[in-house]
Amino acid sequence: MTHLPVPPAGFLPSITVAVVWVLILQSARASMWGLALLALPGTIAHELSHLVVGFVLLAEPAGFSVWPKSSRHSWTLGSVTFRRINLFNGAAVSLAPLLFLPLAWYGLIRLAAPFWVHHQWLWWFGMVYLISTIFFAAIPSLQDIKQGGPSLVLYGTVGGLWWLFGSSIWRTLFR
Numbered sequence: 001m002t003h004l005p006v007p008p009a010g011f012l013p014s015i016t017v018a019v020v021w022v023l024i025l026q027s028a029r030a031s032m033w034g035l036a037l038l039a040l041p042g043t044i045a046h047e048l049s050h051l052v053v054g055f056v057l058l059a060e061p062a063g064f065s066v067w068p069k070s071s072r073h074s075w076t077l078g079s080v081t082f083r084r085i086n087l088f089n090g091a092a093v094s095l096a097p098l099l100f101l102p103l104a105w106y107g108l109i110r111l112a113a114p115f116w117v118h119h120q121w122l123w124w125f126g127m128v129y130l131i132s133t134i135f136f137a138a139i140p141s142l143q144d145i146k147q148g149g150p151s152l153v154l155y156g157t158v159g160g161l162w163w164l165f166g167s168s169i170w171r172t173l174f175r
Contacts, residue, residue, distance in 0.1 A: 007109075010116030014108050014128050021132030032075040036068040039077060041130050042137030046097045047078040050144070053096035054082050057089035076143070085147060091155045094148025100138040107131045 025042075028035040036043070043066050054061045060083035069076045085093060108131050115124035145152070 008113045008117075010113035010124075011109060013116055014112040014124070017125070017128045018108060018112075018132045018135065021129055022136050025133065025136045032068060032070075036075075036077055039133050039136060040066065042133030042135075043077045045100055045134050046137035047080050049096040049099055050080040050093055053099075054080065054085075054089070054093045057092055058084060059086075059089045059093050060084045079143075085151075087151050087154050090148040090151030092148075092151075094144040094152065095140055097138045097140050097144070100134050104131050104134040104138060107134075 025035065025039055028038050047064060047066055051061050051064055053059075061080055062083045063079070063081035065080075066078040069079070082093065107127070112124055112127040112131060115121075115127055140148075
């Protein structure tokens, strides 16, 4: 019988408060300025991820902002503009915020939980808040998906073909 790993002490209260923070952030969407203020650490992380990955993949970042902007029917919390988004770098640049998911999870386990264990409540609460904003901001926006769309289609098609031609299904069908 295999045993599931036991979460570290402080994990359950940390994940509980993190979920509450994410729900608060989600409900703050009704007030865009409220959301902009509450989500600012995550917005900075989100936009920096685009900036760094874009720089590394030669997308030539041309502008960076974490100041909220209104456009017709929606708000943008931050943005990064690029000169050279193409089929090869677009998917990675647009999905860059996903890199924060494992980092935020690690922070929850290795940073927040120990503060709980050592009864450092203010540090614990602050750390869970920061991690929650990063979880909240780790999901690429619709604008991110649009910008990387052609590249995402290319990589999805290549991945699908690779799976199909490299899978046992293909070998079984065409023996």
